[in-house]
Amino acid sequence: MHHARQGVITKEMQRVAQRENVSPEFVRAEVAAGRAVIPANINHPELEPMIIGKAFRVKVNANIGNSATTSSVEEEVEKLRWAERWGADTVMDLSTGKNIVETREAILRNATVPIGTVPIYEALTYVKRPEDLTPELVLEVIEKQAQQGVDYMTIHAGVLLRYIPLTADRVTGIVSRGGSILAKWCLYHHKENFLYTHFEELCEIFQKYDVTFSLGDGLRPGSIADANDKAQFAELETLGELTEIAWKYDVQVMIEGPGHIPMHLIKENVDKEQEICHEAPFYTLGPLVTDVAPGYDHITSAIGAAMIGMYGTAMLCYVTPKEHLGLPNKEDVKQGLIAYKIAAHAADLAKGHPGARDWDDAISKARFEFRWEDQFNLALDPETARAYHDETLSHDSFKEAKFCSMCGPQFCSMKITQDVREFAARQGLSEEEAIEAGLHQKAEEYRSLQEQSE
Numbered sequence: 001m002h003h004a005r006q007g008v009i010t011k012e013m014q015r016v017a018q019r020e021n022v023s024p025e026f027v028r029a030e031v032a033a034g035r036a037v038i039p040a041n042i043n044h045p046e047l048e049p050m051i052i053g054k055a056f057r058v059k060v061n062a063n064i065g066n067s068a069t070t071s072s073v074e075e076e077v078e079k080l081r082w083a084e085r086w087g088a089d090t091v092m093d094l095s096t097g098k099n100i101v102e103t104r105e106a107i108l109r110n111a112t113v114p115i116g117t118v119p120i121y122e123a124l125t126y127v128k129r130p131e132d133l134t135p136e137l138v139l140e141v142i143e144k145q146a147q148q149g150v151d152y153m154t155i156h157a158g159v160l161l162r163y164i165p166l167t168a169d170r171v172t173g174i175v176s177r178g179g180s181i182l183a184k185w186c187l188y189h190h191k192e193n194f195l196y197t198h199f200e201e202l203c204e205i206f207q208k209y210d211v212t213f214s215l216g217d218g219l220r221p222g223s224i225a226d227a228n229d230k231a232q233f234a235e236l237e238t239l240g241e242l243t244e245i246a247w248k249y250d251v252q253v254m255i256e257g258p259g260h261i262p263m264h265l266i267k268e269n270v271d272k273e274q275e276i277c278h279e280a281p282f283y284t285l286g287p288l289v290t291d292v293a294p295g296y297d298h299i300t301s302a303i304g305a306a307m308i309g310m311y312g313t314a315m316l317c318y319v320t321p322k323e324h325l326g327l328p329n330k331e332d333v334k335q336g337l338i339a340y341k342i343a344a345h346a347a348d349l350a351k352g353h354p355g356a357r358d359w360d361d362a363i364s365k366a367r368f369e370f371r372w373e374d375q376f377n378l379a380l381d382p383e384t385a386r387a388y389h390d391e392t393l394s395h396d397s398f399k400e401a402k403f404c405s406m407c408g409p410q411f412c413s414m415k416i417t418q419d420v421r422e423f424a425a426r427q428g429l430s431e432e433e434a435i436e437a438g439l440h441q442k443a444e445e446y447r448s449l450q451e452q453s454e
Contacts, residue, residue, distance in 0.1 A: 001031055001032065001034070001037075001247070001250045001251065001252050002250035004028045004029075004031040004032035005032045005250060007028070008028075009024045009025065009027075009028050011049075012038050012040055012049040013027045013028050013031065013038070013049075015048075015049045016038060016049050016050060016051040019049075019050065019051075020051060020056050020057060021354055021355050022055075022056075022354070026055075027051060030051075030053050030055055030056075031051075031053075031252070033279070034243070034247055034252075034253065034278060034279065034280055035053050035054065035055065035279045035280070035281065036051050036052060036053025036054075036055065036056060036281060036314070037051070037052050037053065037152075037212050037252040037253070037254055037281055038050070038051050038052075038252070039052070039090065039114035039116070039151035039152040039211075039212040039252070040114065040151060040210060041146065041149045041150060041151045041209050041210055041211055042209055042210050043146075043147060043148065043149035043209060044108060044111075044114075044115070044149035044150075044151055046108070046109060046110070046111060046112055047111070047112060047113070047114060047151065048112045048113065050089055050090070050113065050114065052089075052090075052254060052281050052283070052314045052315045053281050053314050054279075054281065054282070054312045054313070054314050056314070056353075057344070057348055057353060057356075058309040058313070058314065058315070058316060058343075058344035058345075058347045058348055058351075059089035059090065059314065059315040059316070059344065060087065060088060060089050060090075060315070060316050060317075060318055060337065060340045060341055060343075060344050061088065061089065061090045061091065061092055061116070061283070061315055061316070061317045061318060062083040062088035062090075062091050062092070062318050062333060062336065062337055063091075063092045063094050063317065063318070063328075064076055064079040064080060064083060064091060064092070064093060064094070064107075064328075064333070065092070065093050065094035065095035065096065065103070066095045066096070066097040066098070066099075066100075066103060066327075067095075067096055067097045067327050068096060068097045068098075069097070069327075070097070070327045071097065071327065072099075073099055073102055073103045073106050076093070076095070076103050076106070076107060077106050077107060077110050078330065079330060079333055080107050080110055080111055081110065082330050082333055082334065083333055083337060084111075084112065084113060086333070086334050086337040086338060086341070086381075087337055087341045087380075088113060088318075088337055089113060089114075089315070090113050090114040090115070090116060090151075090152075090315070091107070091111060091113055091114075091115055091116070092115070092116040092117065092118070092154075092317075093107050093115060093116070093117050094117070094118060094121065095121065095122075096121050096124075096125070100121070100122045100125060101122070101144075101148075104117065104145070104148060104150070105148060108148060108149045108150070114151035114152060115149070115150055115151050115152075116150065116151060116152040116153060116154065116214060117145055117150050117153050117154070118153070118154040118177070118178050118216070119138065119141050119142045119145055119153055119154075119155075120133070120138060120141075120156065120178050120181055120182070121177070121178070122141050122145070123137055123138045123141045124181060126141075130181045130182075130184045130185050130188075131184060131185050131188035131189065133181075133185055133194075134194075135194040135197075135198050138194065138195070139198065139201060139202070139205070142202065142205055143205050146205055146206070146208070146209035146211050147209065150211060151211065151212060152211060152212035152213070152214045152254065153206075153211060153212075153213070153214060154178065154214045154215075154216040154256065155195055155202060155213055155214070155215060155216055156176065156178040156179050156181075156182050156193075156195060156216035156218035157193060157195035157196045157199050157202075157215065157216075157238075157239075157242055158196070158215060158216070158217070158218060158219070158235040158236070158238040158239045158242065159178075159179050159182045159183055159186070159193050159195075159196075159218035159219060159235065160186075160192060160193055160196060160234075160235075160238060161186045161187075161190070161191070161192050161193065163219060163231055163234045163235055163238075164183050164186060164187060166219075166229070166230045166231035166234060167183075167219060167231045170221075170222075170223075170225075170226045170229070170231070171223045171225040171226055172221075172222035172223040172225075172226060173222070174218070174219060174222075175220065175221075175222025175223075175259075176216065176217065176218045176219070176220055176222075178216055178218050179216070179217075179218025179219055179220075180218075182195065182218060183218070196238070196242075199242055199245060199246075200245065200249075203245065203246055203248075203249040203251050204249065206246070206249070206251045207249045207250060207251050211251075212251070212252040212253070212254060213242075213246050213251060213252065213253045213254065214254045214255075214256055214283060215239045215242055215243065215253060215254070215255050215256060216256050217232070217235060217236075217239075217255075217256040217257055217258060217259065218235065219231045219232055219234070219235040220232060220256075220257070220258040220259035220285070221258050221259045221260050221261065222259065222260055223260050223291055224260050224261075224262050224288075224289075224290065224291050226260070227258065227259070227260060227261045227262060227265050227287075228261065228265050228268060228269070232258065232259075233272065236255075236272060236273065236276050236277070237276055239255050239276070239277055240276040240277040240278065243255070243277050243278055243280050244278065253277075253280045253281075254280060254281045254282075254283045254314070254315070255273055255277045255280050255281070255282055255283065256283050256284070256285070256317075257269055257273060257282055257283065257284035257285070257287075257308075257313070258284060258285065258286070258287045259284075259285055259286065259287050259288075260286070260287055260288045260291060261286075261287035261288075261289065261304060261308075262289055262290070263289050263303070263304065263307060266287065266289075266304060266307045266308050266311065267307075267311050269284075269287075269308065270282060270308060270311040270312045270313060271311075274312060281314035281315065282308075282312065282313040282314055282315075283313070283314060283315040283316075283317065284305070284308055284313050284315075284316060284317065285301075285317040285319065286300075286301030286302075286304045286305055286308075286316075286317075286319055287301060287304040287305070287308060288300045288301040288304060288319070288323075289301070289303050289304040289307075294323075294324050294325055295321055295325065296321060297319050297320075297321065297323040297324065298318070298319050298320055298321050298323070298335055298336045298339040298340075299339060301319040301323070301339075302319075302339040302340055302342065302343040303343075305340055305343035305344070305347075306342075306343040306344075306346045306347055306350075307347075308347075309343060309344055309346070309347025309348075309350075309351075310346075310347045310350040310351060313347075316340050316343060316344055318336040318337055318339070318340040319336055319339075319340075320332040320333060320335060320336035321335050321336070338380060338381055341380055342380065345359070345380075359378070362378055363375060363378040363379065366378060367414070368414050368417075368418075370400075370401065370402045370403075370414070370415075372389065372398075372399045372400075372401075373399060376389070389404065392405035393405055402414075402415045402418075403415060420434055420435060421434075423437075
């Protein structure tokens with residue numbers, strides 16, 4: 001951000017411009033204004049620069065990380081590679097189990113995408129209870145993570161002591177792990193959130209290593225019943241205040257958002273965030289648009305993700321089928337990412353993002369021309385597309401066929417359309433004229449058959 005404000009176009013900005021098909025000056029201007037961020041810690045040289053902002057492609061984050069009961073360093077690195085394979089634009093390491101530092105180091109050294117963390121998770125492993133946390137300990141953990149190369153960090157500095165009572169009548173209370181940890185600390189000590197009171201010290205650390213703030217929504221709604229309530233929007237006001245402080249240090253900022261929001265309330269979230277937080281990039285979890293489908297929350301949330309992306313959210317945090325149920329495995333990671341890549345692309349189409357429709361047009365043309373292999377290869381998930389086709393038409397000869405098993409050779413609408421066009425070309429007619437002529441010809445054939453039968 002410092003370079004952007006000085007009018008300097010860095011090599012990272014140039015690379016981002018190539019990836020987004022925009023000018024380097026446009027990238028610089030968006031970063032300088034705070035409307036976009038390029039998360040790139042100076043100690044993460046393996047990184048391929050990318051940008052998060054409403055004027056660019058909607059991005060998708062994948063969460064990985066171990067728990068106290070599940071996973072190893074090797075498994076988390078494999079999840080990282082798997083997430084990158086299926087299109088994750090960033091990855092967050094949310095480890096809460098053993099070997100957190102070693103796990104993060106392995107992830108960083110293998111990651112070509114930005115890596116995010118929630119530092120308070122690691123800090124909590126060094127004490128017995130949340131109330132035993134100290135500002136000094138948490139600041140030390142944050143600096144060590146920055147030294148290691150973490151590109152952005154979720155900091156729940158907006159969970160203020162006076163906001164906690166606003167959650168008392170909620171159906172699901174405080175559902176953010178970081179938010180609940182800090183709420184407990186604040187209530188136990190009856191003091192203000194130390195991440196808020198020490199925020200400028202955090203800014204100095206982030207400035208030193210070029211770490212991006214992801215200001216956490218510790219009071220996000222965890223159910224449809226709690227959507228858009230006073231607690232959620234009170235915290236958002238504080239995040240707007242903190243954004244301006246971070247910008248004074250030339251530190252980049254994203255704002256995290258909900259959560260569980262019914263469809264008719266989604267736009268209000270984007271509008272408020274953009275106004276209150278000065279157009280800093282919005283980064284949302286979903287939102288889930290209904291609470292009735294455990295096991296399918298990658299779908300309930302992808303619906304909300306497509307909508308909130310269309311309204312201007314810059315990055316979507318994926319949800320897997322295991323949401324609310326357990327730690328996701330590799331297949332869950334894939335399913336979550338596929339659902340969210342669809343949502344992000346749908347949002348790009350709705351926003352009219354330059355070049356977004358080229359992909360759709362290419363696959364539609366391949367489909368109409370029965371170029372099956374091209375259709376498979378252009379698909380978001382080529383393996384699944386090919387496997388579904390081959391379940392019923394597995395022989396290689398069917399890769400040249402002008403039908404699939406849905407309609408068969410006689411009822412394929414695209415084949416019929418092609419026949420009409422070929423007939424029109426032979427007769428020197430327009431498609432409309434050809435259809436009329438064809439109908440007339442068929443009518444004559446029918447009358448002739450009727451006369452013969454009499």
